[in-house]
Amino acid sequence: MESFQQTKSIAKREWGSYFNSPVAYVFIMIFLVLAGFFTFAVSQFFESGQADLRAFFVWHPWLYLILVPAVAMRLWSEERRARTIELLLTLPITPWQAICGKFLAAWLFLILSVVLTFPIVLTAMYLGQLDLGVVLCGYVGSILLAGAYLAIGMCTSALTKNQVISFILSVVIGLFFILAGFPPVTDLLSRFSPVWLVDAIAAFSFMAHYEALQRGVLDVRDVVYFASIIGFMLLGTHIVLRTRAAQ
Amino acid sequence: MICVKELVKDFGGRVAVNGVSFELSKGDVLGFLGPNGAGKTTTMRMIVGFLPPTSGTAVVCGHNIVQDPIQARKRIGYMPENAPLYGDMTVQTFLQFVAEIRRFIGKERDEKVDATIKKCFLQDVRHQTIETLSKGYRQRTCFAQTMIHNPPVLILDEPTDGLDPNQKQLVRNMIQEMAADKAIILSTHILEEAEAICTRAIIISNGKVVTDSTPAELKKQAPSYNALTLKIVASAEEAKNTFEQLGDVDSVDVLDSSTDHVSLRLFPKNGQPLATTALEEAHSHNWLVKEMQSESGRLEEVFQHLTVTENVSEKVK
Ligand SMILES: Nc1ncnc2c1ncn2[C@@H]1O[C@H](COP(=O)(O)OP(=O)(O)OP(=O)(O)O)[C@@H](O)[C@H]1O
Ligand SMILES: [Mg+2]
Numbered sequence: 001m002e003s004f005q006q007t008k009s010i011a012k013r014e015w016g017s018y019f020n021s022p023v024a025y026v027f028i029m030i031f032l033v034l035a036g037f038f039t040f041a042v043s044q045f046f047e048s049g050q051a052d053l054r055a056f057f058v059w060h061p062w063l064y065l066i067l068v069p070a071v072a073m074r075l076w077s078e079e080r081r082a083r084t085i086e087l088l089l090t091l092p093i094t095p096w097q098a099i100c101g102k103f104l105a106a107w108l109f110l111i112l113s114v115v116l117t118f119p120i121v122l123t124a125m126y127l128g129q130l131d132l133g134v135v136l137c138g139y140v141g142s143i144l145l146a147g148a149y150l151a152i153g154m155c156t157s158a159l160t161k162n163q164v165i166s167f168i169l170s171v172v173i174g175l176f177f178i179l180a181g182f183p184p185v186t187d188l189l190s191r192f193s194p195v196w197l198v199d200a201i202a203a204f205s206f207m208a209h210y211e212a213l214q215r216g217v218l219d220v221r222d223v224v225y226f227a228s229i230i231g232f233m234l235l236g237t238h239i240v241l242r243t244r245a246a247q
Numbered sequence: 248m249i250c251v252k253e254l255v256k257d258f259g260g261r262v263a264v265n266g267v268s269f270e271l272s273k274g275d276v277l278g279f280l281g282p283n284g285a286g287k288t289t290t291m292r293m294i295v296g297f298l299p300p301t302s303g304t305a306v307v308c309g310h311n312i313v314q315d316p317i318q319a320r321k322r323i324g325y326m327p328e329n330a331p332l333y334g335d336m337t338v339q340t341f342l343q344f345v346a347e348i349r350r351f352i353g354k355e356r357d358e359k360v361d362a363t364i365k366k367c368f369l370q371d372v373r374h375q376t377i378e379t380l381s382k383g384y385r386q387r388t389c390f391a392q393t394m395i396h397n398p399p400v401l402i403l404d405e406p407t408d409g410l411d412p413n414q415k416q417l418v419r420n421m422i423q424e425m426a427a428d429k430a431i432i433l434s435t436h437i438l439e440e441a442e443a444i445c446t447r448a449i450i451i452s453n454g455k456v457v458t459d460s461t462p463a464e465l466k467k468q469a470p471s472y473n474a475l476t477l478k479i480v481a482s483a484e485e486a487k488n489t490f491e492q493l494g495d496v497d498s499v500d501v502l503d504s505s506t507d508h509v510s511l512r513l514f515p516k517n518g519q520p521l522a523t524t525a526l527e528e529a530h531s532h533n534w535l536v537k538e539m540q541s542e543s544g545r546l547e548e549v550f551q552h553l554t555v556t557e558n559v560s561e562k563v564k
Contacts (some may be wrong), residue, residue: 005347006347006348006350007351009344009347009348012344013333013336014491016336016340017333017335019338020335020336040426082331082332082333083327083329083331083333084331084333086292086327086331087325087332087389087392089297089323090295090296090297090316090320090327091320091345091348091349092316092318092319092320092321092348092349092350093348094317103282124288210299238366245456
């Protein structure tokens, strides 16, 4: 309990640092505008005549690909650049508490942004009969997906004091996780690789797991998948911090 | 309270700290002196557990910093080099954050923060954003952060770096006030500071401890310790030769000579005071002594003597 208190303090400080700067407001604005633009203008939500939110959720992997690394890149890079990492890691806390505190703050911030898209749900409800179970499941999937991207971004952020490098690295890794299961890529792969290999690679991709959740199927395996990506990346962050905190 | 044994830090072939050992008990204020790049910061970082040592151990209040870092750090207040701080926070929210991490919550947290703000004279800036503070205030905010939990051990890396003379004095006074029931390590490039507040001084050079002593003892190693400066009415040649004959005198420098007087500096052979013998000698030659001054030795000289390496020493000369 005592140890959670400290994790909370770190999360609180991190949360505050988003809102002490324009980062939070700019991010939320851009996220909402882009989400609305893709849903209504590109996917032609109104014209499709369907009362579900596929047209909305389908864009999230691509939006997060760029936007989440922008939120994650400062988590450790900034501590390194300003050398506050020396202050933080010599306080009586474990690196895990620092990592979890920062991760929770950033994830809660992303969750806030996602939740602020609720007017789109209201619009859909107004237009027709909406299966709220599916919508809820879709949000759970979207939040888990954001967490996975965030954990990747946090790990690359711990690697360097340069935020630009951290950003680019995490976009590239995120892109790999999307493309591994993206139909055009899997089709291309299946032309010259055995089916089991293509399937194995695709199983690593965000896409299959994310889409299952969008269909309203809350399968434990998909949740475990995202949770393990997050756990694995946080572990990576821990290892990176332990071995090169002072560099 | 602090026990450092054979600390070594090797940055991939570059040995920054090479077997530093010392012990420190309550009431000690240890001045960590040494040229740039000597390894002071690296040693301190190992003691607080920020850098893992390549070999050797540091034990703080009975807790090994590598095996039991949390317990050890609870007993340390640490001010890193260059006073890093979260620029987007205000002084007060920053100190509250540190107090929370130090396990003070609710009312107790606010009391600790208030007391610390008062003690460090930060009332005027308590609601100011840290990045808008002047360097002196930033430095003091980082210093304030070390003492919220009244730790038995303080480790301060250049706490007065870049402060104006008044603020330097303020920080020194605070350190001295706290010194009685704490063990304090501070690094500094200001030797008068070490002289003023440290009960012990360690000079390190190239990662090795070259002396471990008190500032007063160190000064005795200076060539000018107990040297005597005289201004007498006599001819330079004659006076120099006469004083050089004296048993206690090691050498004589002529500082300045004119037709009617000469200034000399007499260096003692083994730190003996020279005033009486020199006066008697001058008297027996009927030389009028216009001025006389005994020197107490300068830490700078000892520092240079112990740390300047061959090729640098030529440049310094
Ligand atoms: N992370 C690092 N990687 C490689 N070398 C390092 C690292 N940190 C310090 N060093 C080297 O270790 C040596 C000692 O550095 P340190 O910062 O301990 O010196 P210092 O005594 O604190 O000097 P100053 O008086 O300038 O603060 C230097 O040669 C420095 O270049
Ligand atoms: Mg230093």
